[in-house]
Amino acid sequence: xxxxxxxxxxxxxxxxxxxxxxxxxxxxxxxxxxxxxxxxxxxxxxxxxxxxxxxxxxxxxxxxxxxxxxxxxxxxxxxxxxxxxxxxxxxxxxxxxxxxxxxxxxxxxxxxxxxxxxxxxxxxxxxxxxxxxxxxxxxxxxxxxxxxxxxxxxxxxxxxxxxxxxxxxxxxxxxxxxxxxxxxxxxxxxxxxxxxxxxx
Amino acid sequence: xxxxxxxxxxxxxxxxxxxxxxxxxxxxxxxxxxxxxxxxxxxxxxxxxxxxxxxxxxxxxxxxxxxxxxxxxxxxxxxxxxxxxxxxxxxxxxxxxxxxxxxxxxxxxxxxxxxxxxxxxxxxxxxxxxxxxxxxxxxxxxxxxxxxxxxxxxxxxxxxxxxxxxxxxxxxxxxxxxxxxxxxxxxxxxxxxxxxxxxxxxxxxxxxxxxxxxxxxxxxxxxxxxxxxxxxxxxxxxxxxxxxxxxxxxxxxxxxxxxxxxxxxxxxxxxxxxxxxxxxxxxxxxxxxxxxxxxxxxxxxxxxxxxxxxxxxxxxxxxxxxxxxxxxxxxxxxxx
Numbered sequence: 001x002x003x004x005x006x007x008x009x010x011x012x013x014x015x016x017x018x019x020x021x022x023x024x025x026x027x028x029x030x031x032x033x034x035x036x037x038x039x040x041x042x043x044x045x046x047x048x049x050x051x052x053x054x055x056x057x058x059x060x061x062x063x064x065x066x067x068x069x070x071x072x073x074x075x076x077x078x079x080x081x082x083x084x085x086x087x088x089x090x091x092x093x094x095x096x097x098x099x100x101x102x103x104x105x106x107x108x109x110x111x112x113x114x115x116x117x118x119x120x121x122x123x124x125x126x127x128x129x130x131x132x133x134x135x136x137x138x139x140x141x142x143x144x145x146x147x148x149x150x151x152x153x154x155x156x157x158x159x160x161x162x163x164x165x166x167x168x169x170x171x172x173x174x175x176x177x178x179x180x181x182x183x184x185x186x187x188x189x190x191x192x193x194x195x196x197x198x199x200x
Numbered sequence: 201x202x203x204x205x206x207x208x209x210x211x212x213x214x215x216x217x218x219x220x221x222x223x224x225x226x227x228x229x230x231x232x233x234x235x236x237x238x239x240x241x242x243x244x245x246x247x248x249x250x251x252x253x254x255x256x257x258x259x260x261x262x263x264x265x266x267x268x269x270x271x272x273x274x275x276x277x278x279x280x281x282x283x284x285x286x287x288x289x290x291x292x293x294x295x296x297x298x299x300x301x302x303x304x305x306x307x308x309x310x311x312x313x314x315x316x317x318x319x320x321x322x323x324x325x326x327x328x329x330x331x332x333x334x335x336x337x338x339x340x341x342x343x344x345x346x347x348x349x350x351x352x353x354x355x356x357x358x359x360x361x362x363x364x365x366x367x368x369x370x371x372x373x374x375x376x377x378x379x380x381x382x383x384x385x386x387x388x389x390x391x392x393x394x395x396x397x398x399x400x401x402x403x404x405x406x407x408x409x410x411x412x413x414x415x416x417x418x419x420x421x422x423x424x425x426x427x428x429x430x431x432x433x434x435x436x437x438x439x440x441x442x443x444x445x446x447x448x449x450x451x452x453x454x455x456x457x458x459x460x461x462x463x464x465x466x467x468x469x470x471x472x473x474x475x476x477x478x479x480x481x482x483x484x485x486x487x488x489x490x491x492x493x494x495x496x497x498x499x500x501x502x503x504x505x506x507x508x509x510x511x512x513x514x515x516x517x518x519x520x521x522x523x524x525x526x527x528x529x530x531x532x533x534x535x536x
Binding site for chain 2: 158170174
């Protein structure tokens with residue numbers, strides 16, 4: 001028991017966001033959030049079977065039976081007013097992805113957008129004298145491939161907690177889903193005891 | 201603790217002096233204070249008031265910036281463990297930033313507002329990132345090795361659901377666009393026959409892309425993302441089942457209603473077979489069965505050219521092809 005809070009304390013220190021960390025708050029109370037610990041283990045026989053892994057040396061990490069979600073692609077688009085800040089952030093994000101064994105598909109820089117507005121310089125008359133303001137938004141897109149739900153949650157939380165001031169982010173996730181059983185063939189073909197033809 | 205002991209000593213001393221003073225001060229003895237006339241020792245005063253006495257304050261040693269006491273092989277993660285503002289006395293780099301002063305160099309780091317304003321990544325150096333990631337690695341899971349390319353992903357998981365999350369500072373953390381859900385599926389992966397596929401394409405309209413065979417359903421009519429996701433799956437189910445249904449009035453379909461030209465059992469086929477049979481009779485050749493005629497190369501090429509013109513429209517190439525096939529059929533001289 002003494003080791004467990006110690007381990008979690010070191011983790012808290014490492015992540016350094018003790019005040020506003022719902023997951024780690026739960027961890028401090030020794031009830032760990034369920035969504036971290038789903039471990040799929042596929043086998044190649046007749047499709048993909050999702051079960052749970054058979055190794056668990058850490059008593060803090062619990063495994064659940066729910067299968068992990070699979071993300072084919074996670075696209076992280078960061079927007080900011082300063083290009084150098086986005087450069088540094090991109091270096092941080094790509095290094096973090098490499099350390100967590102996440103494949104980075106591509107990193108590209110969409111063209112910047114400039115919002116300009118022209119206003120009158122004086123409060124009264126002097127229509128010929130104006131002043132112009134502009135807002136420059138720079139973009140950076142990091143595409144990651146083949147992530148599981150747990151890994152995506154961990155990586156995105158880490159990335160988002162270290163998002164600098166004045167930078168916004170949009171994360172587009174493409175989730176893979178199996179074809180539901182009721183779509184394999186029309187439901188009136190299968191011998192089901194349902195009266196209605198269309199499932200709701 | 202140290203503060204309390206001298207105070208009590210003083211109180212006792214003052215009480216003793218007051219008692220020795222006699223009956224005149226008996227009234228005063230009831231409220232004796234902890235302070236006596238003699239000056240208190242300097243250490244006690246410093247601890248009580250949290251300020252060194254005036255003489256000692258002047259003799260304070262000048263403090264050097266932390267950068268001068270740093271070792272070269274120190275652990276930088278301990279200097280900037282969290283995101284913090286740039287402190288010139290803590291960062292040992294000779295950084296300069298800003299517009300050059302009087303055509304000289306940019307101003308140096310002490311008292312430089314530009315360096316404080318810009319977000320710094322001093323807490324996210326590569327060793328710090330590696331340290332964080334080693335701690336986070338336990339919570340990650342591995343991608344199934346069997347799904348290494350897109351085709352296998354699609355084979356086992358044909359449905360793709362796209363959602364967007366937004367992170368931005370503002371008056372509200374919520375973004376109404378976060379509820380939008382896009383579902384894509386390739387019609388190959390759905391169990392549909394010819395009629396069902398055509399009906400489904402007619403039902404969905406421009407949500408189907410013919411070149412990539414992708415059906416895209418975008419839902420945003422529900423207030424939450426989960427509801428939109430469920431609605432999209434519900435729509436897919438309904439479309440699938442509706443496309444398998446055959447209405448009674450579909451049997452009244454005439455040739456004018458057909459969306460593409462089918463050669464079998466059409467007037468064109470009948471005419472061609474008629475012509476060929478009459479040609480053969482006129483030349484007194486033995487009559488061949490209908491199946492053999494249909495499978496003969498001339499009729500096949502004629503069929504292809506007619507289907508081409510009817511379905512894809514009239515182009516120069518298609519009309520030339522038709523001409524060639526007709527010539528071959530009627531055994532006229534071809535321009536080869």
